[in-house]
Amino acid sequence: xxxxxxxxxxxxxxxxxxxxxxxxxxxxxxxxxxxxxxxxxxxxxxxxxxxxxxxxxxxxxxxxxxxxxxxxxxxxxxxxxxxxxxxxxxxxxxxxxxxxxx
Amino acid sequence: xxxxxxxxxxxxxxxxxxxxxxxxxxxxxxxxxxxxxxxxxxxxxxxxxxxxxxxxxxxxxxxxxxxxxxxxxxxxxxxxxxxxxxxxxxxxxxxxxxxxxxxxxxxxxxxxxxxxxxxxxxxxxxxxxxxxxxxxxxxxxxxxxxxxxxxxxxxxxxxxxxxxxxxxxxxxxxxxxxxxxxxxxxxxxxxxxxxxxxxxxxxxxxxxxxxxxxxxxxxxxxxxxxxxxxxxxxxxxxxxxxxxxxxxxxxxxxxxxxxxxxxxxxxxxxxxxxxxxxxxxxxxxxxxxxxxxxxxxxxxxxxxxxxxxxxxxxxxxxxxxxxxxxxxxxxxxxxxxxxxxxxxxxxxxxxxxxxxxxx
Numbered sequence: 001x002x003x004x005x006x007x008x009x010x011x012x013x014x015x016x017x018x019x020x021x022x023x024x025x026x027x028x029x030x031x032x033x034x035x036x037x038x039x040x041x042x043x044x045x046x047x048x049x050x051x052x053x054x055x056x057x058x059x060x061x062x063x064x065x066x067x068x069x070x071x072x073x074x075x076x077x078x079x080x081x082x083x084x085x086x087x088x089x090x091x092x093x094x095x096x097x098x099x100x101x102x
Numbered sequence: 103x104x105x106x107x108x109x110x111x112x113x114x115x116x117x118x119x120x121x122x123x124x125x126x127x128x129x130x131x132x133x134x135x136x137x138x139x140x141x142x143x144x145x146x147x148x149x150x151x152x153x154x155x156x157x158x159x160x161x162x163x164x165x166x167x168x169x170x171x172x173x174x175x176x177x178x179x180x181x182x183x184x185x186x187x188x189x190x191x192x193x194x195x196x197x198x199x200x201x202x203x204x205x206x207x208x209x210x211x212x213x214x215x216x217x218x219x220x221x222x223x224x225x226x227x228x229x230x231x232x233x234x235x236x237x238x239x240x241x242x243x244x245x246x247x248x249x250x251x252x253x254x255x256x257x258x259x260x261x262x263x264x265x266x267x268x269x270x271x272x273x274x275x276x277x278x279x280x281x282x283x284x285x286x287x288x289x290x291x292x293x294x295x296x297x298x299x300x301x302x303x304x305x306x307x308x309x310x311x312x313x314x315x316x317x318x319x320x321x322x323x324x325x326x327x328x329x330x331x332x333x334x335x336x337x338x339x340x341x342x343x344x345x346x347x348x349x350x351x352x353x354x355x356x357x358x359x360x361x362x363x364x365x366x367x368x369x370x371x372x373x374x375x376x377x378x379x380x381x382x383x384x385x386x387x388x389x390x391x392x393x394x395x396x397x398x399x400x401x402x403x404x405x406x407x408x409x410x411x412x413x414x415x416x417x418x419x420x421x422x423x424x425x426x427x428x429x430x431x432x433x434x435x436x437x438x439x440x441x442x443x444x445x446x447x448x449x450x451x452x453x454x455x456x457x458x459x460x461x
Contacts, residue, residue, distance in 0.1 A: 001280070024136075024161075025160075026159060027136055028136060028161065029178065032144075054178070056177070056178060056180065059162060059164075059179045059180070059182075059183075060161040060162065061161075063162060063183075063184060063189070063190035064183035064184055064185070064188070064190045065186065065187065065190055066186060069160065069161065069162055071159050071160045072160055072161075097160045098160070
């Protein structure tokens with residue numbers, strides 16, 4: 001996956017995407033929601049938006065490398081994506097806890 | 103009326119055993135911290151705030167915090183990270199409430215401090231700037247900073263234990279550090295390199311009470327005492343059943359009393375010697391030792407006790423507590439003379455600490 005790839009449907013600048021979060025993450029942030037819509041063009045922007053809404057959430061999903069934590073998987077359209085992956089308007093992003101981390 | 107809290111870190115969350123001042127009646131609370139692996143639970147005795155250090159395979163390292171004796175918890179790792187590109191922190195391993203700050207040790211080995219009660223963290227970078235760092239080797243538990251000691255009268259004096267890099271000391275609040283391992287062995291090194299400047303496998307450190315700089319150390323290779331802040335270490339292992347063990351717990355008032363829990367040996371399973379459980383106590387700074395077995399299992403005791411899993415309380419007489427890898431918690435309310443089992447079926451116990459509060 002490169003920054004040139006764009007996943008999740010047609011491209012629209014300044015558009016929103018929806019994110020589905022795992023239960024174990026929701027348990028760490030009282031008041032957080034299973035599915036949220038945020039304005040973002042890359043996965044990094046998605047996570048920044050989540051962190052703004054629920055401070056500290058970025059640290060749970062991203063390590064200091066920085067990259068998505070080893071046992072967290074993020075999928076869009078069935079493809080694993082990275083922080084610099086560009087997203088299309090309306091994309092649905094699934095954040096999953098990997099079975100390997102359990 | 104005082105009550106005693108036994109703070110437990112386990113492989114699956116933190117737990118608290120709450121007892122009366124007589125230490126006869128106990129109730130278990132937990133699991134806390136969303137069942138994360140918790141390496142250390144410790145409290146600020148001045149405020150009663152409880153902190154838990156851990157790391158989750160999915161979500162990384164964090165320090166948890168409870169200001170209501172465990173009823174509710176929050177977590178933070180703001181600032182608890184190395185610069186981009188360095189190996190990320192896997193877990194927080196150790197806590198120490200100092201006079202000036204709350205300290206946390208992490209894996210891979212490094213030291214952090216918080217001056218806002220665990221909300222945000224700052225790297226004490228001087229330790230990792232030490233020129234020996236490129237030679238630090240991980241022990242069996244990883245390259246972990248597992249013990250932090252601050253002198254109660256001088257918050258600038260810090261000691262840390264890193265497995266297996268050894269003991270390091272700072273006299274300037276963490277700006278600069280020096281190894282303090284002289285006299286401790288590294289039996290795993292070639293014969294002519296058994297007393298290096300650093301690289302020893304320290305298992306635990308305990309500062310004796312009384313305001314001096316007497317330290318006790320349980321090492322992978324022997325038990326030691328230092329009366330000068332770790333500049334020189336003297337073996338105190340004569341009279342003990344082995345040279346191997348993990349925890350060391352100081353007495354709350356008597357600098358000559360220490361509790362150890364020797365295991366049978368590093369290549370023999372790391373069980374209780376002869377499968378008979380005993381805590382060993384000295385009353386004379388390590389010159390002589392007494393086995394304390396009354397109430398502990400004396401057959402088929404094939405358990406180990408990890409480095410942070412023994413503690414004393416501050417009551418009179420002092421309580422002594424230890425937790426096993428098999429999830430049992432043993433307690434003595436009389437300085438080790440007699441023991442009882444307070445819990446038998448907990449997850450593997452990583453750490454034991456105590457907190458005495460007004461109920």
